[in-house]
Amino acid sequence: MRAAIPSVLACLLLAGIGAATPVAAKPETVADWLVQSSATDWRDLDLENTLYLELPTGRVVIELASEFAPEHIRNIKALVREGFYRQLPIVRAQDNYVVQWNEPSEAPPKTLTKASRSIAAEFSVTLPSYFTFTPLPDRDGYAPKTGHVNGFAMAMDPDSKQGWLTHCYGAVGIARGNAIDSGSGTAMYVVTGHAPRHLDRNITLVGTVRQGMPLLSSLPRGEGAMGYYTSADHYTFITDIRLAADLPPAERSTLQVLRIDTPTFQGVVEALRNRGGDWYQRPAGYIELCNIAVPVREAPQS
Amino acid sequence: MRAAIPSVLACLLLAGIGAATPVAAKPETVADWLVQSSATDWRDLDLENTLYLELPTGRVVIELASEFAPEHIRNIKALVREGFYRQLPIVRAQDNYVVQWNEPSEAPPKTLTKASRSIAAEFSVTLPSYFTFTPLPDRDGYAPKTGHVNGFAMAMDPDSKQGWLTHCYGAVGIARGNAIDSGSGTAMYVVTGHAPRHLDRNITLVGTVRQGMPLLSSLPRGEGAMGYYTSADHYTFITDIRLAADLPPAERSTLQVLRIDTPTFQGVVEALRNRGGDWYQRPAGYIELCNIAVPVREAPQS
Structure with missing residues (x-):
């Protein structure tokens, strides 16, 4: 006793x-x-890979996963620094799916100086031997294995040694046409609904929203097919997208993940x-x- | 040739x-x-099991799955016919989760005549031998088997012969407190985000939204904990909830599933x-x- x-x-x-x-x-x-x-x-967000999507209603903070889509992310930064995203409209809000921004079809395309309009697809990456991720114990329907790396949801196939970001709520991607290299970051989307995991490995994901999802997810839905707005009067205009590292410290968000x-x-x-x-x-x-x-x-x- | x-x-x-x-x-x-x-x-929607949630912005059409929660559905119809839902506020909009309506805490509870404030939990049903559902071929993480019955997403466990509605986008449920019989339909919710399947069999689902989800999913998010609005000024008030069968044909929606x-x-x-x-x-x-x-x-x- x-x-x-x-x-x-x-x-x-x-x-x-x-x-x-x-x-x-x-x-x-x-x-x-x-x-x-x-x-x-x-950990603090990586300033060199953090975007601030500034809306009239506030800031959406996006962190980019540069290991998964380095070429697209390089191009997005070039677009940012050219001011490409300034006053770009959100042209689409499809319920339980995505919001999307790009140049409106009504206006002539902007002239790019350094950025490109075509980047080779980065749907998945070959995982190097030193790559570590934190696996989930539970099975997944869409992939052999899922888990996280550096705070990003990902899936992998141990047999083919491929890894890819997954279309969870808040995932940020590069819209494209039918050609797999037709995306570049001039058109981007954010998942605002139940995870459309069937998009995985069909389109390039670049990161995830770390803060501010309600500013996107509660936008009025577009009344046209696939949630496109049928009138420019319904657009929400992006004030700008900027890279955290380009801003003075006082203007940066101070988030940690x-x-x-x-x-x-x-x-x-x-x-x-x-x-x-x-x-x-x-x-x-x-x-x-x-x-x-x-x-x-x-x-x-x- | x-x-x-x-x-x-x-x-x-x-x-x-x-x-x-x-x-x-x-x-x-x-x-x-x-x-x-x-x-x-x-098939046409079942008029005896179709609710019209009328908002200032339009109509949300809910179909009830009476096989799964007959007692709650009976009580909801009693609440409808008492006018309980008239001018009830949507008190909660939690991003990527649910919207919820119930009596605001600021006001005294309404007096009920026929409806009840406590109904025994209907988290799952024992499937009778004649029960048929259309199974999906693919595995599910949360349940041994999933599929559909009568247009409702459901899961089942062949061993225990239990079946239950699942928390997919648009699922409609009965909010409750900690006591499992503390719900009755005086507080209800709709799933507006990535399916919170961990709620399955923890709370009573009664049906699904067949039309009008954007009217709920694009509501401004509540600024308080769990997405509750912190001021009644932010509420959206439900004009009324009515049963399709109670309305003259000209006022009914004419949807088919x-x-x-x-x-x-x-x-x-x-x-x-x-x-x-x-x-x-x-x-x-x-x-x-x-x-x-x-x-x-x-x-x-x-």
């Missing part, structure tokens, strides 16, 4: 009773895990797979890739 | 050249299948599994339950 006392004491200490620094109980929910996360669990190679992220995933708390009656024991929102937060004031 | 001639002729005839009645080519896309559908491939026990629906599913046309480079060979929008159309003028 006496032997039990130390462990009881230890339990009380772990529960935060009598401890100088209260230590919380075992995390159960996503919120629990995030509250208990440490500063090193988070949870590192996926941490016990905290594993805890988040497990909390999503088997939801606790008082409400859930039947934890699913499963989480689908696109039901994981990689946590983002405002950087703490230093 | 001569033997080839008849088949060339047959091909030309099949392509509609020279034929008295043009016959289309083998359907390839969903649109192809729907164009070639016959009148008997479609594709029967799922038809070759046309099977063709639609296969067209979604392996998308054809000039655009797709790599058909997925797979379709996830919640990526199938069961086709709905306006009934042809007779």
Whole structure:
């Protein structure tokens, strides 16, 4: 019996009773895990790969996954620096699918100086031997394996050693015509509905929205076929798209994304797979890739 | 060589050249299948189980799946006939999740005459031996088997013989508190984001939206926790919810839903599994339950 006392004491200490620094109980929910996360669990967004899509209603923050689509991302940066996106309209908002921006068909195309209008498709990449990603334990319907790399949802095929970004909510891609190299970043889209995973490896994805999705997802839907607006009067005009690194620090967002190679992220995933708390009656024991929102937060004031 | 001639002729005839009645080519896309559908491939919505959620911006048409939640649906009809939903606010719009309506916390609860505020949970039903559903060929992460019954997305477990409606985009459910019988239809929600399938069998679903989703999905998101509006000034008020059967024919919508026990629906599913046309480079060979929008159309003028 006496032997039990130390462990009881230890339990009380772990529960935060009598401890100088209260230590919380075992995390159960996503919120629990995030509250208990440490500063090193988070990373700043990569300024060289972060776009600010500025709308009259606010800022949408996009992080680019340069490992997956380097040529498209290089071209997007050229377009940004030419001012290509300035006053470009959102021409399409298709319910449960995508919003899209590009030059309106009513106006002549802009003249490009350094950027290109045709970039070779980057639908998937060959994974180098040193590539690591954090796999999910659960099966996926669309791909042999899914998981995350650097905070981006991805899928992979171990046999062919191919990896690709996936069309989850908030994914940002390069619209194209029928020719696979007909996209370049002059027309882009964001997924605003149930993940259209059948698009995976059919079109180039470049990144994901880290903040500001409601500014896109709550836009009035286009009344035409495929959600295109039938009148320019219905367009929302993009003030500009800018690269975070090009802005003075005071104009930058200060977001951080949870590192996926941490016990905290594993805890988040497990909390999503088997939801606790008082409400859930039947934890699913499963989480689908696109039901994981990689946590983002405002950087703490230093 | 001569033997080839008849088949060339047959091909030309099949392509509609020279034929008295043009016959289309083998359907390839969903649109192809729907164009070639016959009148008997479609059914009218069930007037006794169709709700019109009337908003200032238009009508949302909800069809109820009475086999899955008969007691909740009975109670919803009682609430409808008491005028309970008249001027009820949409109090919540959480991005990539749900919209929800219920009595605002600022006002005293309405007095009910026939309807109840507590109905026993109807999270799943025991499937009778005569129950038939149209299964999907593809695996699902959240359930042993998925498919459709009467145009509703569902999942089932053959071992336990349980079946349940699934939280796909447009699914309509009964909000509840922690107690599983704390819902009754006085608070309801509609899924407006990526399918939160982890809610399956944790809360009672009653049906699906057949028309008008954009009126809900494009509502401004609530600025509070869980997407609740923090001010009544931000509410959208429901004009009323009415049962189609209670209205004179001239006020009814005339929608039809594709029967799922038809070759046309099977063709639609296969067209979604392996998308054809000039655009797709790599058909997925797979379709996830919640990526199938069961086709709905306006009934042809007779």
